[in-house]
Amino acid sequence: MPIATVNPATGETLKTFDAFTAEEVEQRLARAEAAFREYRTTGFDTRADLMRAAAALLEKEQDEIARTMTTEMGKTLAAARAEAVKCAKAMRWYAERAEGLLADEYPSPHDVEDSGGIAAHVRYRPLGVVLAVMPWNFPLWQVVRFAAPALMAGNVGLLKHASNVPQTALYLGDLFRRAGFPDGCFQTLLIGSAEVEKVLRDPRVAAATLTGSEPAGRAVARVAGDEVKKTVLELGGSDPYIVMPSADLARAAQTAVTARTQNNGQSCIAAKRFLAHDAVHDDFARRFTDAMAALTVGDPMRDGTDVGPLSSEQGRADLEELVDDATAKGATVLCGGRRPQKATRGWYYEPTVLAGVTPAMRIHHEEAFGPVATLYRVADLDAAVALANDTPFGLSSNVWTNDPEEQRRFAADLEAGGVFFNGMTASHPAMPFGGVKRSGYGRELAGHGIHEFCNATTVWYGR
Template identity: 40%
Template structure:
């Protein structure tokens, strides 16, 4: 079997990769297992120097890596550069944070001394997605490496070129060759990889369906799993919101990376007294956005990453329109470059809570608007989803906004801003959006065995 990377802007083949032999994968795990035992004995200072060096290499090669991201998945080049910059900043931050976050804690209990220690789990399989091919890896890898773990990276086939580049960056930074390796395999081999006794944990970022499968496999083998899955983020815009602030945040929150983000704004839940003005302003902003070549610095919306993903998005849109939804924006989905997997920003209203655009994760620059009349109704609409990743609330009454935020069942809520990941804060969700956390102190400790040593 061969895996093909296709440029979503031109539809040209970027590269082709052959599937690895099962024996080669087995041997790679063995080498990672051996190397991890050595890495775990290294001091925090040693690990921190190398993880900090990752930042230096990433920044030195930012143009090469950013161009590769854009070539393989279509992100506008400026956003690709920002992704690499964020990876570098996170490596530096985690390298400084981890020694304190993982330090032994001493407690005096009933005349005895109890030490709470954080030991690495071992080799972690990282199954990563295509939408942020560098960021998704490094936000997991920097904490995992600082904790003393080894990594087997299985990236999305459409971004295998990014996976190779990531491993090269790691090796040039001084990470031992066998400690971080990437495999190019399909589903049957993934099951074997997770089941390997030398693998102690799995982290998966991707679809809820994929997360269910990974969790089932890991569960059979009693292995730690972190799942960062889909989202259907609701942005509640109250009647007292600063409409300019709300519109700006909703547009960016929906359209960054062409809307291909688990934490992108999906549903705009707007008070009935301002919904018409809000809809008018957002539609105008959507219609003005530049859709085109992602290598052009002026481009704001690049292509959808793959043809099948574009087709799914258009199917969701068409299905909802057949049920009575109305397109508010002027640009037709056919009014786009003829070559490439493009979809322009689309704003939809007149939807119901049973519409696919309301119920499903929408991975592209398509947003829906639905009105509410009371705060109670707004919360009910926001929670009327199987997902629970992020949300936002817009109100000039911060007590009101905070009260709403506390009632939304999700992992992260932004007030008067769009949802974003931050290296200093734990990132993750609940419900069908997964479990476990990345980043912050919680992320640094996620792939550790919390061991108590009590001395009488």
């Protein structure tokens, strides 16, 4: 895949970039290793000042980088601005809290005595150079939610971003440089996917984090396992959105639309499978379908656009294959199900709701990365849990119920990294984020995320 900015709203190639040569990659690896030796010795106050400076720059430049993101991958301009602001907030969150999250931990004196010592504590130390392999769908946020905690912990970063967002990738490297981070602390590598293995195997790289597809996660995990290097993987999702009889149906239906079509439907944590209890199914289905059909599909740069294009022509083709497979096997299209008739350019697809989906259909098991929802009818709580868990993924889940006992059951039984009641899944610096099953392992954000790339070192003193 070429490293290029291709506007998904028009299909026009705007700018292409040459991949780094082996010598250029080597220079950046050497620079990263040298930077870590010095940067790891800085104090939290110094790192926090640098991170706040980066946040301030990002806020100041939010309109400019938002236009770049929209041009490169098609999210609406309003969503792109919101993403930039969210990243700045996360940077400040870690700048304020990293020192406390990584403070030394002391066992009880009794436990130390039982170990035969007179004192002991746990110290968190950075691992070193961390390779980040990141996707295009949230081209700022996916990177910052790794970079903010990793840099605040004293690590340094190498970013291999998706090949269709090169300008955003270069902006990120430049952002941290202009904020005052030492040379080599955070660098962008303009390389193709085929070059990732060589970088990951380099002994100067200590660990890796990847957000992306399941095949990409498997490939990185395989190499990292062979090299015995730590990884964090955040992969696909097919999140359930469950609506029970006690739910506020008006709110549940309206939130469902946002949960499915955020980022033009291209989000791993977007709700994708909508499970409505038999008692409210028809009412919810009508409200949800009407609201999906009313969305405005169009130019993501224009005010009033709800859904922009998919990021690539192949991405739209993949989505169409899933819908065509489902309809060929008996699924009913309640709305959408095709390219907009007025769109002559760009990779647009109408917001779509499919009913009558069965396990024989690919979309029942595979992630639909676009504005396509599948609607199911469930008889009771047990049926809802069973169907929600009938997926190889386990990233997050959404449940609409005001029944405390139902909330207890869902929280205990849903196989997912998160359970969100009466709202939609969201990532926030204060809450750990990640999945189970084929959605990956490890956690980003919160204290869990900053600890992922730290060495928990036991320091023990004998008598």
